[in-house]
Amino acid sequence: MNIINLNNVEFGYGKLKVLKNIDLTVEEGQFLSIIGPNGAGKSTLLKLINNIYENYDGEISIYGRDVRSYKRKELARIVSFVPQDTFLDFEFSIEELVFMGRYPFQKRFQNDQKYDYDISYRAMALTNTLEIKDRLVTQISGGERQRALIAKALAQDPKIILLDEPTSHLDINHQIEVLELLKELNKKQNLTIISVLHDLNLASRYSDKLVLLKDGQILKSGNVGEVLTASNIENAYNMRAIVELNKFTNSLFITPIEPKKRDKNASLPSIHLIAGGGSGQIIMSRLLKEGIDLSVGVLNVGDSDWQLAKSLKIEMVEEKPFSAIKEETSNRNLNLMKTKDIVVIAQVPIGHGNLLNLEMALTAINEGKKVVYLNEDSEKNIDYTNGTATKIMNDLISKGMIVFNSIDKLMDYIENYKSK
Amino acid sequence: MEHNYRKKSKLSIIIGLMVLLAIIVAVVSAIGSANIKASDVYRIILSKIPIINKYVNIENITDAQFAIIWNVRLPRVILGILVGSSLSVAGVSFQGLLKNPMSDPYILGVSSGAALGATIAIINHLEYVKYGFSSITFAAFIGAIISVFIVYNIGRINNKLSTNTLLLAGVAVGQFFTAIMSFLMVVNSNDMSKIIYWTMGSLSGKGWNPVKSLSIPILLTIVVLIYYSKELNILLTGDETAKSMGVNVERTKRIILVLGTLLTSLVVSVSGIIGFVGLIIPHIARIIFGPDHKILLPCSAIVGAIFMIITDAISRTLISPVEIPVGIITAMFGGPFFIYLLRSKKKMM
Numbered sequence: 001m002n003i004i005n006l007n008n009v010e011f012g013y014g015k016l017k018v019l020k021n022i023d024l025t026v027e028e029g030q031f032l033s034i035i036g037p038n039g040a041g042k043s044t045l046l047k048l049i050n051n052i053y054e055n056y057d058g059e060i061s062i063y064g065r066d067v068r069s070y071k072r073k074e075l076a077r078i079v080s081f082v083p084q085d086t087f088l089d090f091e092f093s094i095e096e097l098v099f100m101g102r103y104p105f106q107k108r109f110q111n112d113q114k115y116d117y118d119i120s121y122r123a124m125a126l127t128n129t130l131e132i133k134d135r136l137v138t139q140i141s142g143g144e145r146q147r148a149l150i151a152k153a154l155a156q157d158p159k160i161i162l163l164d165e166p167t168s169h170l171d172i173n174h175q176i177e178v179l180e181l182l183k184e185l186n187k188k189q190n191l192t193i194i195s196v197l198h199d200l201n202l203a204s205r206y207s208d209k210l211v212l213l214k215d216g217q218i219l220k221s222g223n224v225g226e227v228l229t230a231s232n233i234e235n236a237y238n239m240r241a242i243v244e245l246n247k248f249t250n251s252l253f254i255t256p257i258e259p260k261k262r263d264k265n266a267s268l269p270s271i272h273l274i275a276g277g278g279s280g281q282i283i284m285s286r287l288l289k290e291g292i293d294l295s296v297g298v299l300n301v302g303d304s305d306w307q308l309a310k311s312l313k314i315e316m317v318e319e320k321p322f323s324a325i326k327e328e329t330s331n332r333n334l335n336l337m338k339t340k341d342i343v344v345i346a347q348v349p350i351g352h353g354n355l356l357n358l359e360m361a362l363t364a365i366n367e368g369k370k371v372v373y374l375n376e377d378s379e380k381n382i383d384y385t386n387g388t389a390t391k392i393m394n395d396l397i398s399k400g401m402i403v404f405n406s407i408d409k410l411m412d413y414i415e416n417y418k419s420k
Numbered sequence: 421m422e423h424n425y426r427k428k429s430k431l432s433i434i435i436g437l438m439v440l441l442a443i444i445v446a447v448v449s450a451i452g453s454a455n456i457k458a459s460d461v462y463r464i465i466l467s468k469i470p471i472i473n474k475y476v477n478i479e480n481i482t483d484a485q486f487a488i489i490w491n492v493r494l495p496r497v498i499l500g501i502l503v504g505s506s507l508s509v510a511g512v513s514f515q516g517l518l519k520n521p522m523s524d525p526y527i528l529g530v531s532s533g534a535a536l537g538a539t540i541a542i543i544n545h546l547e548y549v550k551y552g553f554s555s556i557t558f559a560a561f562i563g564a565i566i567s568v569f570i571v572y573n574i575g576r577i578n579n580k581l582s583t584n585t586l587l588l589a590g591v592a593v594g595q596f597f598t599a600i601m602s603f604l605m606v607v608n609s610n611d612m613s614k615i616i617y618w619t620m621g622s623l624s625g626k627g628w629n630p631v632k633s634l635s636i637p638i639l640l641t642i643v644v645l646i647y648y649s650k651e652l653n654i655l656l657t658g659d660e661t662a663k664s665m666g667v668n669v670e671r672t673k674r675i676i677l678v679l680g681t682l683l684t685s686l687v688v689s690v691s692g693i694i695g696f697v698g699l700i701i702p703h704i705a706r707i708i709f710g711p712d713h714k715i716l717l718p719c720s721a722i723v724g725a726i727f728m729i730i731t732d733a734i735s736r737t738l739i740s741p742v743e744i745p746v747g748i749i750t751a752m753f754g755g756p757f758f759i760y761l762l763r764s765k766k767k768m769m
Contacts, residue, residue: 052663076666083661089519090656090711100654104666108647156665 001028009058011048018044019216029190033203036213037237042196046162050081076104080153084164088137094148095133098124101155123154127181143174163195167202179206204228205251212236228252268292269341269417274357278304279346282407288312297333298325298357324353334360345373349382350389358392371401374410430715437722444726448733449493456485464489495628497729502638503687504697504728505721509642510680511698512720516652516713517676518583524699525684528590529567532597534688535619537563539601542615543608561689567593568681581673620745621694623732630690641683642721648676649713696750697724700758707761
């Protein structure tokens with residue numbers, strides 16, 4: 001039975017969208033783990049399900065009812081939440097902390113009843129915190145604190161328990177201990193568990209279902225075998241990994257190999273960029289992200305675009321620092337330009353030293369190359385040649401140079417280039 | 421069962437503290453000129469209670485002694501109890517709510533608002549008395565409420581109270597009001613000593629009137645705050661955790677802030693700014709009684725009351741007949757004691 005439904009959920013802080021297009025169903029008694037790289041929106045998703053963040057778009061329902069229609073106490077009787085890194089600065093004993101879990105069931109000034117007592121003690125017994133119940137929460141280890149917090153969540157007698165990285169900062173023995181406990185509760189009491197987990201191997205070993213998030217979207221959800229494939233991991237984490245079956249745990253085991261290399265994307269056109277003085281930095285990073293075969297030139301050694309291109313290992317034609325482009329250099333650049341599909345001109349200030357760059361673009365367009373100019377700030381003067389550069393620019397436009405006023409439009413053009 | 425035992429022990433702590441308070445009330449009322457015994461204080465109190473007074477013999481107490489105790493010292497001691505317990509309860513609530521050990525009842529600008537209000541009344545020589553309250557008291561109360569209102573509205577972002585913004589707004593508005601007060605003081609230098617005395621706080625010469633009108637609102641507010649002790653406990657685990665446990669965090673915060681500032685404004689407008697009590701008594705009570713607000717709130721109310729009436733007794737007898745503003749005594753005696761507690765606690769750990 002589906003007990004949790006998320007339908008086209010979207011959430012963000014202001015313009016920044018943390019989660020978008022989230023569709024998710026969770027069945028009763030499922031052990032679901034949310035995995036994905038840092039900043040993918042894992043914790044946020046958990047908090048949305050618990051109605052801690054209320055101003056989202058879309059629908060979230062628990063047992064068929066909109067979460068926002070629950071009173072806080074009502075919801076707390078169904079769902080409990082174990083947050084990450086709870087900072088407990090006040091000297092409550094573990095027992096006092098666990099008894100707090102009974103809050104949603106109690107009336108004001110009602111003292112703890114036998115029933116509250118039984119449930120809290122059972123929660124402590126299950127989590128092995130009974131023997132340390134009188135210790136102060138400020139004086140226990142990370143593992144003990146995590147178990148105490150789980151005991152508090154269990155004292156809420158929930159049907160669904162949400163955990164945000166319950167194993168972070170724990171030693172490996174405590175990690176396994178906590179997850180074994182959760183699995184046992186999941187199996188024996190049919191407790192539905194949704195947990196954010198960092199460790200893919202633990203997620204694969206204990207979960208029934210996985211949700212892989214990337215950049216606020218569900219990249220893949222389904223059973224462990226469907227989600228934990230080498231290509232999904234590579235996609236989400238930009239890292240190559242080997243996925244194999246661990247015979248001992250009978251679960252998939254992931255071994256990270258190396259960060260993913262930027263593959264040249266053959267379906268996209270190759271590009272030569274004319275830039276300088278920092279005008280090409282955003283263009284370079286966007287083009288490289290798409291895996292485009294990119295070259296730059298001519299750039300003076302030491303120029304800020306030169307530094308970036310150097311560190312990104314982009315193919316480049318360079319000239320000595322602060323000197324005008326020489327004949328020989330421009331020929332090499334022209335040869336490089338000819339091997340590419342498109343010449344992109346950034347909004348680079350043109351002086352006598354780099355005027356040859358523009359003239360090369362003119363040569364290229366005359367030979368039938370596509371030339372594109374990214375004119376993001378039309379107010380900005382780039383002509384420091386008393387009109388020569390403007391004349392060449394107008395010449396280029398009359399010969400069919402395409403002008404874009406934003407990087408996004410340029411990227412659209414490039415992505416649709418081949419299909420045209 | 422063990423939890424019954426614990427509950428009993430908590431109750432016995434509170435009863436024990438009450439008895440201690442009753443003893444100290446008599447002792448501090450008897451201290452001073454006029455040579456009165458502590459037991460006489462009880463007889464005077466009992467003689468004022470209907471029915472019981474038939475069985476109390478006060479023949480050997482002179483009229484002068486009776487008047488000193490009943491008209492001067494007792495109202496002063498009871499006002500001290502009200503002020504001490506209010507400041508302590510407000511301090512405990514704010515420290516828990518804002519999760520900041522530096523919080524005191526004045527953190528949201530109550531004191532500087534009240535001081536500015538009182539200053540305006542003093543320099544304008546508004547001297548009428550209504551319902552037993554002076555115009556200074558009224559002006560101080562209005563000043564306190566205005567400054568808290570400003571701070572609260574700055575601290576509210578998108579209908580949510582941001583703790584840090586609230587604290588910083590309290591500091592900024594407080595400094596601003598204090599600056600205006602200082603300016604007014606410099607311009608009206610004739611009234612300077614009166615203003616300074618007011619800001620240092622005093623319980624002297626107020627009579628029964630403030631006690632009569634303040635006790636019921638103060639007691640009610642304290643009871644309601646104790647009513648919220650479970651929520652205050654859970655809020656210590658963090659706002660998000662508290663939400664997930666079923667606490668309506670925003671509403672609870674608002675209620676506690678409003679009640680705490682009301683409590684503070686009421687007593688400050690009568691007694692002036694008595695520092696230290698609302699900051700240190702909560703810490704002392706927390707060290708002794710633990711963090712559970714259900715016991716911490718009532719205990720710190722009683723401990724605050726005891727501390728207040730003892731320091732007040734010192735303030736009026738130390739260099740008698742000159743009265744030292746009680747705020748000076750609270751800091752002078754409370755500071756070293758608190759440092760001692762902090763150090764001995766460190767050794768324990």
